[in-house]
Amino acid sequence: MLGLGNSLVGGAALEEAAFTPESISNIVLWLAVGTNITADENSGGSGVTHSTDAGDMADGDRVNAWNAAGDTSINAVQTTTGDKPRWETDAADLGGVKSAGGNKYFNLSSNITFDANTDFTIVMRFKCTDFGGVRALLGADDAEFIRLNDADTIRVKTDSTTSDFDSGTALATDKYITAIIVRSDGSTGNINIFVRGEDSSYFDGTAAGTAFGDEVQDTEEIVVSNIMSQADDSADFKGIVKDVIIYDGTAVTSGQREQLFDYIEGQDY
Numbered sequence: 001m002l003g004l005g006n007s008l009v010g011g012a013a014l015e016e017a018a019f020t021p022e023s024i025s026n027i028v029l030w031l032a033v034g035t036n037i038t039a040d041e042n043s044g045g046s047g048v049t050h051s052t053d054a055g056d057m058a059d060g061d062r063v064n065a066w067n068a069a070g071d072t073s074i075n076a077v078q079t080t081t082g083d084k085p086r087w088e089t090d091a092a093d094l095g096g097v098k099s100a101g102g103n104k105y106f107n108l109s110s111n112i113t114f115d116a117n118t119d120f121t122i123v124m125r126f127k128c129t130d131f132g133g134v135r136a137l138l139g140a141d142d143a144e145f146i147r148l149n150d151a152d153t154i155r156v157k158t159d160s161t162t163s164d165f166d167s168g169t170a171l172a173t174d175k176y177i178t179a180i181i182v183r184s185d186g187s188t189g190n191i192n193i194f195v196r197g198e199d200s201s202y203f204d205g206t207a208a209g210t211a212f213g214d215e216v217q218d219t220e221e222i223v224v225s226n227i228m229s230q231a232d233d234s235a236d237f238k239g240i241v242k243d244v245i246i247y248d249g250t251a252v253t254s255g256q257r258e259q260l261f262d263y264i265e266g267q268d269y
Contacts, residue, residue: 020070021070022072025247025249028112028246028247031245033267033269036051036052037063037066037067038052038064039051039061041084042058042060043061060087063086064078064079076107082103083103083104095268095269097228098239099228099237104228105226105227105229108227112246112248113248114224116220117189117219118186119182119185120222120249121182121251124241125178125243126240126241128151130238131151135235135238136226138224138228139224139235140231153165156191163216164213167195172202177196178197178243178261180193187219191217195209208254208258208261209257209261227244228241242269243264
């Protein structure tokens with residue numbers, strides 16, 4: 001016998017699958033750079049049928065939907081003309097959605113509720129271009145949100161409990177950063193924020209991310225219904241968002257953070 005069976009078992013047939021965000025359990029939202037994005041109006045407001053799938057998105061197109069990637073099912077949508085984020089064709093920003101003048105945001109097709117005493121992970125890659133006011137990454141209302149309070153402070157508010165994470169180092173308006181927000185340890189509710197920049201010397205201290213401020217304890221519920229705003233037309237983000245990933249019930253490990261950072265930085269459009 002030539003032992004062909006052993007050769008197959010020990011060879012490429014068992015090669016480990018490549019990492020994706022779905023390699024981690026309990027993923028509920030995945031909005032991927034340059035993926036499943038559609039525009040139903042051009043920059044002037046005239047009707048179009050453009051999409052990243054068709055490859056015909058044009059500069060300034062008004063994005064009406066950023067649909068779910070992989071096997072996830074929650075979409076980010078906007079039906080109001082003046083509130084639609086825009087498609088950007090600048091090389092550095094291609095693949096992301098833009099809110100330049102404020103009042104540009106998405107509603108989620110289904111709310112995400114992190115129950116009290118429950119682990120979660122939120123991952124976002126973004127570039128904030130204007131810190132002239134508070135800039136929300138996501139939220140539901142004035143009592144539940146995650147926002148940039150200023151260039152070096154991220155505020156997390158859960159069911160009216162406020163926690164500020166102060167890095168001591170200001171975010172730049174011309175560079176992308178990936179932030180991973182993790183609540184772990186169940187009823188203890190330890191929240192940490194880790195960031196990693198794509199450019200050398202910009203928040204690139206460790207492969208698994210640099211801590212952004214100190215750990216805080218908060219076990220309260222938080223609801224997410226909006227992306228790029230605190231609530232409808234409230235504390236709107238200004239800049240570009242390229243990726244949004246949420247896990248409900250999983251606090252990613254240091255090793256998984258490194259995998260997520262590496263994966264996201266490798267997914268340019």
